Amino acid sequence: MTTKDRGFLQALWDFFCSLKLSISLLILLALTSIIGTVIPQVPNIPEEYIRSLSQTKLQLYDKLGFFDMYHSWWFILLLYLLTVNLIACSIKRLPRVWKIISEPTLVMDEGFEKSLSLTHDVKLKGDSAALREKMVSFLTSEFSKPVVTEVDGACHLFAQKSAYSRMGVYVVHLSIIIIFIGAIIGSYFGYKGFVSIVEGESVDTVGLRSGKSIPLGFAVKCEKFSVTFYDTGAPKEFKSILTVLENGKPVPGYVNIPTIVNDPLTYKGITFYQSSYGSASEGGTFYFSVRPRTGGTPVKLTARQGDKVSLPGGGTMQVLEATDEVRNFIPQFSGPAARIEVTTGSGAPQVFIVMRNYPELDEQRGGDMVFTYDGSDQKFYTGLQVAKDPGVWVVWLGCALMVVGICMAFFMSHKRVWIRIANGHVVLGGTASKNPAGFQLQFDSLVDKLSKL
Amino acid sequence: MSSSLLFNVTTFAYLASTVAFFAFLASRNKNLGLAGSGIAFFGFIVQTVAIGLRWQESYAMGHGHAPLSNLYESVVFFSWTIILIFGILDLKYKYRVIGAFVVPFALLGMAWAQLGMNSGIEPLVPALQSNWLLYHVITCFLGYAAFAVACGISIMYLIKERQETTDGNSQAGGVISMFPSIKILDDLNYKAIMIGFPLLTLGIITGAAWANYAWGTYWSWDPKETWSLIVWFVYAAFLHARITRGWVGRRAAILSIIGFAATIFCYLGVNLLLSGLHSYGGGQ
Numbered sequence: 001m002t003t004k005d006r007g008f009l010q011a012l013w014d015f016f017c018s019l020k021l022s023i024s025l026l027i028l029l030a031l032t033s034i035i036g037t038v039i040p041q042v043p044n045i046p047e048e049y050i051r052s053l054s055q056t057k058l059q060l061y062d063k064l065g066f067f068d069m070y071h072s073w074w075f076i077l078l079l080y081l082l083t084v085n086l087i088a089c090s091i092k093r094l095p096r097v098w099k100i101i102s103e104p105t106l107v108m109d110e111g112f113e114k115s116l117s118l119t120h121d122v123k124l125k126g127d128s129a130a131l132r133e134k135m136v137s138f139l140t141s142e143f144s145k146p147v148v149t150e151v152d153g154a155c156h157l158f159a160q161k162s163a164y165s166r167m168g169v170y171v172v173h174l175s176i177i178i179i180f181i182g183a184i185i186g187s188y189f190g191y192k193g194f195v196s197i198v199e200g201e202s203v204d205t206v207g208l209r210s211g212k213s214i215p216l217g218f219a220v221k222c223e224k225f226s227v228t229f230y231d232t233g234a235p236k237e238f239k240s241i242l243t244v245l246e247n248g249k250p251v252p253g254y255v256n257i258p259t260i261v262n263d264p265l266t267y268k269g270i271t272f273y274q275s276s277y278g279s280a281s282e283g284g285t286f287y288f289s290v291r292p293r294t295g296g297t298p299v300k301l302t303a304r305q306g307d308k309v310s311l312p313g314g315g316t317m318q319v320l321e322a323t324d325e326v327r328n329f330i331p332q333f334s335g336p337a338a339r340i341e342v343t344t345g346s347g348a349p350q351v352f353i354v355m356r357n358y359p360e361l362d363e364q365r366g367g368d369m370v371f372t373y374d375g376s377d378q379k380f381y382t383g384l385q386v387a388k389d390p391g392v393w394v395v396w397l398g399c400a401l402m403v404v405g406i407c408m409a410f411f412m413s414h415k416r417v418w419i420r421i422a423n424g425h426v427v428l429g430g431t432a433s434k435n436p437a438g439f440q441l442q443f444d445s446l447v448d449k450l451s452k453l
Numbered sequence: 454m455s456s457s458l459l460f461n462v463t464t465f466a467y468l469a470s471t472v473a474f475f476a477f478l479a480s481r482n483k484n485l486g487l488a489g490s491g492i493a494f495f496g497f498i499v500q501t502v503a504i505g506l507r508w509q510e511s512y513a514m515g516h517g518h519a520p521l522s523n524l525y526e527s528v529v530f531f532s533w534t535i536i537l538i539f540g541i542l543d544l545k546y547k548y549r550v551i552g553a554f555v556v557p558f559a560l561l562g563m564a565w566a567q568l569g570m571n572s573g574i575e576p577l578v579p580a581l582q583s584n585w586l587l588y589h590v591i592t593c594f595l596g597y598a599a600f601a602v603a604c605g606i607s608i609m610y611l612i613k614e615r616q617e618t619t620d621g622n623s624q625a626g627g628v629i630s631m632f633p634s635i636k637i638l639d640d641l642n643y644k645a646i647m648i649g650f651p652l653l654t655l656g657i658i659t660g661a662a663w664a665n666y667a668w669g670t671y672w673s674w675d676p677k678e679t680w681s682l683i684v685w686f687v688y689a690a691f692l693h694a695r696i697t698r699g700w701v702g703r704r705a706a707i708l709s710i711i712g713f714a715a716t717i718f719c720y721l722g723v724n725l726l727l728s729g730l731h732s733y734g735g736g737q
Contacts, residue, residue, distance in 0.1 A: 019693055019696065019697045020697065022690075022693050023690050023693050023694055023697065023700075026686045026687075026689050026690035026693065027686070027687070027690050029686050030683045030686035030687050030690070030715070033679050033682060033683050033686070034679075034683065036674060036679060037676040037679050037680060037723070037727055038727070041674065070674045070679075183672075192669065192670060230516070230576045232575065232576065234575065234576060234578055235578055235579060236576065236579070237579055237582075238579055260579065261579035261580055261582065261667060262579065262580070262582050262583040262585075262666065262667045264666070264667075264669070271669055273667065273668055273669045274579075275668070385668055385669050386669070387668075387669030387670065389665075389669070392665060392671065395661075395671060396662070399658045399661070399662075402654060402658070403651070403654065403655060403658065406650070406651045406654055407651065410647045410650070410651060411647075
């Protein structure tokens with residue numbers, strides 16, 4: 001390797017070790033992250049938004065990856081640079097910090113004493129052996145167990161507390177790397193998808209966001225779906241009753257499991273989250289009763305969506321649309337409802353709504369025939385988010401480590417105390433890696449107790 | 454007694470406290486400063502009772518949940534956390550004058566909530582029916598509050614520093630002479646952020662845990678998530694800047710104010726201007 005090469009490598013290494021790079025990267029990440037919160041991201045880009053952009057803008061945004069910004073090459077590059085930066089910083093500084101922890105300065109000579117902000121000199125009676133004994137037991141009971149060193153007739157004591165708090169920063173750095181590893185595991189070995197299952201039916205494949213569909217290795221059946229509402233009309237609970245099937249047979253322990261929002265179902269590392277619902281588009285049959293206004297026994301009618309059904313007194317009726325919860329459209333009412341079109345021999349077709357929970361309502365319409373809606377066997381489908389993420393535990397491990405590391409780095413301080421005994425003098429010195437004001441109080445109380453010995 | 458009456462009392466207490474602190478600044482009468490703190494603490498106790506009462510009232514209405522579920526409740530809680538963090542700093546470090554720059558934030562929140570928002574107790578929509586709501590909201594808002602306090606202190610820092618540089622022979626009579634020295638303000642700024650940063654980190658982690666539990670993704674770059682990360686980046690930069698020469702003091706104070714601006718955008722701007730999953734249970 002030539003000197004020039006070494007010079008370049010050294011410069012590169014210094015570049016990655018620099019704290020200025022860290023600060024720049026953090027601020028750059030903060031600034032660029034804003035883009036994706038202002039520009040819609042795939043897959044939720046509204047058509048109108050695309051149309052509202054000029055052709056040049058559209059091409060520019062697309063080239064820069066602004067529509068999937070957090071996965072664009074340059075954003076990922078910034079994250080990698082941050083990772084390399086924090087690894088380099090840690091490699092550079094860790095040995096020095098480790099040395100402070102593992103090879104502490106045991107002896108406080110006069111030069112070192114001058115570098116300490118907190119020192120105190122006390123005169124105590126007794127020969128040096130007795131004083132030494134006294135100081136060891138003093139530090140052991142009031143601070144922590146000291147290490148004793150004899151140099152040139154003077155006796156030196158050193159005691160420390162929470163030395164490992166100096167590692168806090170590196171624990172946080174490590175935790176970030178672990179979270180990234182967890183995220184990478186998740187993106188390579190996991191997937192996110194979606195299934196919709198009609199009541200009574202089952203699925204054994206899941207559709208991914210990429211459009212691909214992959215087999216689950218088992219099947220999930222939706223036994224039933226239900227939705228309930230508060231009096232205010234706000235939704236209270238979306239509930240799917242799910243059963244897991246292996247080779248068409250229910251799996252014991254996974255039969256009729258209620259799955260609601262905030263309470264998913266997990267089987268073989270794949271988790272199903274209640275996400276949406278709707279009316280199954282096909283197969284519904286609607287039931288009505290119709291009677292003449294003048295009286296008489298009601299006649300039962302059965303209609304499938306779109307079919308024209310003959311009425312007993314002539315004419316036809318047809319179901320235009322139906323819902324299991326009319327409240328979403330007409331807040332004053334609740335329960336199932338259908339919008340129907342009735343054509344009698346003469347005149348234009350009439351379109352009106354009938355509701356199961358309000359059978360008398362149609363009398364007020366004033367038609368010759370009074371309709372009541374008896375409900376339908378129309379089925380719901382349930383929409384479930386499906387996720388498999390084997391990396392998630394690695395991410396949680398990283399998060400836990402981060403919390404521990406931050407607490408170590410912020411709330412714990414490496415405190416060190418030295419005592420030198422020579423010629424009947426006891427000199428006390430101390431320093432702390434953080435919170436000097438707090439440590440001063442502790443040091444003053446140590447001095448206070450020492451003078452009373 | 455109803456919670457809404459007590460919330461009104463709270464608002465007036467924070468108003469009185471703010472007035473007392475401003476009078477303290479103008480007159481330099483120590484008793485006024487003491488009154489400012491005392492009234493703020495009285496308001497805090499009333500507010501604590503009111504939040505408890507509102508919680509109880511929600512049970513009486515048949516859909517009991519912690520009062521942290523919509524914008525009104527979150528703004529009230531934010532005010533409460535600001536006074537809590539201010540109280541801790543006031544009792545510990547005794548720089549009363551900081552109240553003049555922090556209590557107004559709490560007053561602003563309470564006044565906005567009481568005057569401009571619908572205070573009705575609403576049942577929880579399915580997405581919010583989880584214990585994670587409590588952990589997530591409490592940690593986030595304590596973090597936000599610490600940043601609010603740090604921002605107030607940073608504003609004081611910039612005012613104080615400006616005065617010291619413009620007239621070297623510091624005027625004895627100025628209001629600003631009551632401020633702690635810039636060295637102490639710089640240190641207090643750091644201390645407030647040292648409280649806020651771990652709490653924000655916990656808030657993001659509990660949010661991720663909840664998202665993973667409810668939707669199967671711990672991170673989906675939703676605008677709220679992204680903005681919380683932006684705030685985290687800014688304060689992470691602040692913490693690293695402190696150990697670099699030349700970034701202590703003025704630049705740190707500016708970074709702290711930018712951090713709080715980002716925090717407020719994360720809290721309110723995202724909901725009011727952008728779309729996403731944190732719609733506070735369907736708009737206000």
